[in-house]
Amino acid sequence: MHALDYLIIIAYFGVVIYIGLRVRTSVHSGEDFFLSGRSLPAITTGLAYVAANMGSFELMGASATGAKYGMFATQLSWIGCVPAMIFSGLVMARFFYGSKARSVPEYLGLRFDEKTRALNAINFAFLTIFTSGLSLYGLAIVFQALFHWPIDLSIWVSAGTVLTYVYLGGLRASIYTEVLQFFLIVVGTLPLSVIVLTTLGGFSGLLRGLPVNMAHTWTPVLHPQGTAYGGGLFSVVVCMGVASFAYWSTDFLVVQRVLAAKNLEAARKTPLIAAFPRMLLPVLTVVPGLAALIVIPEQMKGNYNMAMPLMLLHYYPVGLVGIAMTALLSSFMSGMAGNVTAFNTVWTYDLYQAYLAPNRSDRHYLHVGRVATVVGILVSIAAAYTARGFPNIFDYWALVSTIFVAAPFASFLLGVFTRRVGGTAAFCGMLAGILGTITHYVLYRLGYINYGSDLDMDFYGGFYGFSTNLMVTLLVSLFERTRPLQQLQGLVYWDTPSPSRVMTPFYRSPEALALGAAILAIVLNIIYW
Secondary structure: OOHHHHHHHHHHHHHHHHHHHHHHOOOOOHHHHHHHHHOEOHHHHHHHHHHHHHOOOHHHHHHHHHHHHHHHHHHHOOOOOHHHHHHHHHHHHHHHHHOOOOOHHHHHHHHOOHHHHHHHHHHHHHHHHHHHHHHHHHHHHHHHHHHOOOHHHHHHHHHHHHHHHHHHHHHHHHHHHHHHHHHHHHHHHHHHHHHHHHHHOHHHHHHHOOOHHHOOOOHHHHOOOOOOOOOOHHHHHHHHHHHHHHHHHHOHHHHHHHHOEOOHHHHHHHHHHHHHHHHHHHHOOHHHHHHHHHHOHHHHOOOHHHHHHHHHHHHOOOOHHHHHHHHHHHHHHHHHHHHHHHHHHHHHHHHHHHHHOOOOOHHHHHHHHHHHHHHHHHHHHHHHHHHHHOOOHHHHHHHHHHHHHHOOHHHHHHHHHOOOOOHHHHHHHHHHHHHHHHHHHHHHHOOOOOOOOHHHHHHHHHHHHHHHHHHHHHHHHOOOOOOOHHHHOOOOHHHOOOOOOOOOOHHHOHHHHHHHHHHHHHHHHHHOO
């Protein structure tokens, strides 16, 4: 990189710190710090909802998936996201926001009991810190490989910057930087896709240059033999469906953006607005990964994680490299910030206030949240150094997400759609699901079970964990007393009034957004069948 490229990166650091300083003046209470005062419009929370997911490994991971699995990678954004985001907006947002819960584990506490809340809070705290540390390490190894930056420098400078703006501005600062990151990614990567498609003769030319079994979205699913993915229809529709519904509906990293909306209508629109840019994201990520197979196969040397960075360096001139690297940098930092803000909320409300120091002042919990931010950053740094021993950090991230998001999802579904299930049944089922997913992974690594690919194994692991949770919960519930119906008002679908309709035209309603997202997803699947 040249001096102009470094100036662009330095400017980015300055802007995000400035955001933290400006937003600090609006933080007067715990709700301001942890939930942005529940005051943000739907367009802001919608962009933040998708941008929080674009952090961590999305920019590199989606490109790597495209290079490894071909056009099938687009299904991770279409079938793997859109139905779940529609479900989240039309169903789950209504309960998380309407119950006035401050976090996803707190909803479980309201619906079931405190032990179920504590189990989910501990699981999620571990997940956020682990993912945050892997984001740091992923950033460090990329910049070391490309520019020979010391790993320590990348880790500590990035962590210090995230600490500054999250400590000052809390969730609001994190959301504003996520929106900034969203536009940075578009500006930094769209020219690459345009250049690639122009050079290779458009989408048709790109697809002609790929092996036949990598040039279609559904061929690897309907005819999995000999494909890189190796999983069939059940793996995609059911197993990936469970994982995607679990993530977009119950992962507090994204649900926290729903809770920051100014009212229930805005909360329901948040995932639905996010569905549209999420569907188009493969143009920015998967296309460069596919093109890397044609343009720079020798440079990748089978390391698909480097597809996006190497393509950026291959095509971009001075200045544009700086913007692209800033987009890559911001995606990792934003992913870390999102996980840290989720961690400080869960720690403060679901663990510290609930079990260690109840009935303290709001100012006290605000102070604890800021201390938790510092601790979360330091533990994330430790996790980043621990990740040096992992052979493939992306596989570990996918595995941990499957264990701590997909397996507990059955508890949420049963909590929302049944009256019969109680706290003990939910606790036993969630614990069994998590342990079942871990057991499945151990058996896979020991060679007792086999799959077409690690990705196929991840999807099946989530499905088995979900199924174990479901069966154990229903079994235990047969021996447990049902809670009185009056205690379930607003927490169970059948005992919650439908949200009152705001007097707006249909085309501006959540239902219209959901219909539009579904139609667009179907059209994309037909075009690139």
